[in-house]
Amino acid sequence: MSYRMPIGDTLRAEFGVPKKVKLLDSSPRSRVWRVEFGGERAIVKQILEAGDRRHGASERFAREVAGLRLAERGRVGPRVLGTDPDECVMILEFLDDLGPTDDWMPGYADALARLHALTGPADAGALPAWAAPTAADAESFLKLAATLDVPIPAGVPDELAALLGRLAPAGRYALVHGDPCPGNELRTADGVRFIDFEQAALGDGLVELAYLRAGFPTCWCAMSVTGAPLREVEAVYAARWRACTGRDLDPMAGLADAGAGWLIRGDALVERAHRDDVDQLARVPVEDFRWGYVSARERLVHRLGVVADTAHEPLRELGVLAGRLRGRLLTAWPGLRPLPGPQTRPW
Helix, strand or coil, X not given: CCCCCCCCXXXXXXXXXXXXXXXXXXXXXXXXXXXXXXXXXXXXXXXXXXXXXXXXXXXXXXXXXXXXXXXXXHCCCCCEEEEECCCCEEEEECCCCCCCCCCHHHHHHHHHHHHHCCCCHHHCCCCCECCCCCHHHHHHHHHHHHHCCCCCCCCHHHHHHHHHHHHCCCCCCEEECCCCCCCCEEEECCEEEECCCCCCEEECCHHHHCHHHHCCCCCCCCCCCCHHHHHXXXXXXXXXXXHHHCCCCCCHHHHHHHHHHHHHCHHHHCCHHHCCCCCHHHHCCCCCCXXXXXXXXXXXXXXXXXXXXXXXXXXXXHHHHHHHHHHHHHHHCCCCCCCCCHHHCCC
């Protein structure tokens, strides 16, 4: 099925008639084509109403275009060549992906730091603030522990309440991608570039650096990065951040908070089209639903292990609870597999 190319008179007058049109794979929230205008390749993307119950197509279109234009400052995304807001259509620079390499993570971390360093307080209001976890997420996590008969240390509710305050994006203005998954970044001759800025926001970049520890929580291709490779890419991020901003970064405390934030978000167990529907953590004791090639319980076990290993003060008792809950899941379902390593990333 090719669908009608949504190129109206205004864009045709500017770019000409599209040739060699090819419909590409995309999410239910958009349609994407590779085309040629005057012999030059480009990408045409149309944002659709389907697949997002909270945000309409026009809002997501404006958000992506705003994020892309900010990313243009550092050439960490495709250039916006033209737009048609009435049709929610954008024409983007074509990026030629070089394909698979074994050492993809350092380039990913470097580009992520460059992206996060592009914006600051002067950009307040250019994008929505990053959506932090809520009190409902914390309550759902505690209910999961109670349902599985895991003792909850007395200090955990207060630790979670303080965590929510620390994760609030107020006063933080890093350009966060919103979904920096493998496949949403391309290795080009000019370095790694990110695509699909539909969820771009302003917030704390460490919530996205934490993807490496937390198993890429909003991605269908969950992966585990540990040990020396993890330390290397976090050091790459910190070095690039310092080079871009002139400020040193000690990410450890922020990464512990970010990891705990991803742990308590049940919606990070399912793809975006199924978020905001039900309490996903409440489903875990009764069904092990899959997203991609990894199950919800397997994702959760990984995140619990991360928090158990990293959550010291001021999350010490949450770390204790995470360790207990992880043990309970592994005892109840001993067939749960560890997340695959980064060599499994999709290309």
